[in-house]
Amino acid sequence: MTKAGALLRDWIQASRLPSQSYIALPLLLGQLIAVRSHGGALEYGTLAWVQLFGFFDQLFIVYANDWADQETDRRNQTATVFSGGSRVLVEGRISPRALGWAAVACAGALLAVSVGLAVAQNSPWLVPLALAALGLLWAYSYSPLRLSYRGGGELLQMVGVAGVLPLYGYLAQGGSPGAFPWPLAVSLLPTHLACSIATALPDEPSDRESLKRTVPVRLGGEGAVWTIAALNLLTLALAPLGWASVGLTAGWALLVPAAATFAVLCLRPAPPGSWLIQVRVAACITATLAVVGLPLLGLAVR
Template identity: 75%
Template sequence: MSPGLARLGAWLQASRLPSQSYIALPLLLGQFIAVHATGGALRVGTLVAVQLFGVLDQLFIVYANDWADQETDRRNRTATVFSGGSRVLVEGRLSPRALGRAAIACAVALVGVSVGLAVVHRAPLLGVLAVAAVALLWAYSYPPLRLSYRGGGELLQMLGVAGVLPLYGYLAQGGALADFPWALMVMLWPTHLACSIATALPDEPSDRHSGKHTLPVRVGGERAAWVIVALNGLTWALAPRGLASVGLEVGAALWVPVAATLAVVGVRPAPPGSWRIQVRVAAAITATLAMVAWPLLGLAWP
């Protein structure tokens, strides 16, 4: 393989593009909520700009987290496609300096896109939310807070993915803040918290050794799996009110996240490093993404 192709492959590995689904779906959901609320047409140019913001945000997150967690990742012997970083620094495929510069460039670019949208649509909160997205990642991985090591990382992920992102998409498409369906956002908080806990399950040994106080480190993987089930159950309990806030009803689609959640505890024991842990994490992610896709599809194709 030529050096150019090898370097491109390293950047694709560092970018962890499958994780874009965590970002893209909430942004799309927020935009279609706005279209539903205003009764207007979807502004395609705005949609493209919002999803570009999402790509930049996702790249900023994975690059910045790889830089911050490189020592912990070197200790990780149970990494999966869902966790443990991209491994490009561990494998020496990219330098920390290059990845750090890329993270900064993405942060500047996502704020720039947001300022542009804020000016065009007279929505200054878009700039505020962009800065909040950068600040949440900084609080998650970097001093002085570094909450992913102090036990607050999962909550920060929930606030970013199920708070900042849908609200960003909603405001960009012309939604009024006073009319935002907060009940739908609250419905999605528990399942996104469950998802953030799930992605920490495979890294429990290295996180414990590094002093990273994730929930799996604090209570163990099997207990954390039951917490994931309980959180998803809370989302289902909130679903009737949350969906009603955007004119939707609970239907047969609920069985998809229910089945996926049951698989979280159905494959056990699931120690880090086993094939079962990958099935468990994939099931938890599926349960969460299904809960986001449900109202999204209902609004996009009424």
């Protein structure tokens, strides 16, 4: 492999592109809610710019988190494709300085996109929401709050993915701020909290050593798994009301996240470092993406 090819491979690994789905789906959901609520047509130019915002937001998150967690990641011997950072800093394949500046560049890009969208769509709230997205990551990983270490980092992830992102997409496509379907957003909060807990399961040993107060560290692996299951069940209980707020009926499709949640409980023992814990985390992610994707699909075909 050429030097340029190796560098490209390293940056692709640092970008952790599969996690784009966490950002892209809530943004798409918010946009379709707006279009269906006012009966207009989806503005594809706006769609592209909103998803570009999401692209830069996800890159900012993974680059900035890698930079902030590099010492903890060096202790991590149980990293998976879902957790433990991208490993490019740990393995010395990209310098901390380069990754830090890439995070800054992505933050600037998502702000620039948001300012442009705010002007083009006459939606000034997009800029504060973009700043909120940056602020949530800062509070998660950086001083003085650094809540991912002090406890509460999972709540910040939940607010960002289930709250800020759908609202951003909704406002960008011309949705009325006073008509946002909060019952749907509320129904998604528990499962996104569950997902943020799940992705910390494989990292429990190194997080404990680093005094990082994640839910798996505080409750233990199995205690965290029961918490995940309870949160997903809460989302399933709230789903009918949430779907009704956007004119949809929750039906048999909810068996998909229900089955994924059941699988999470059945996949045991799954200690950090085992292949089974990766399957368990994948099942957790599937449950969360399903309860976002199902109403998204329902709105798309309605």
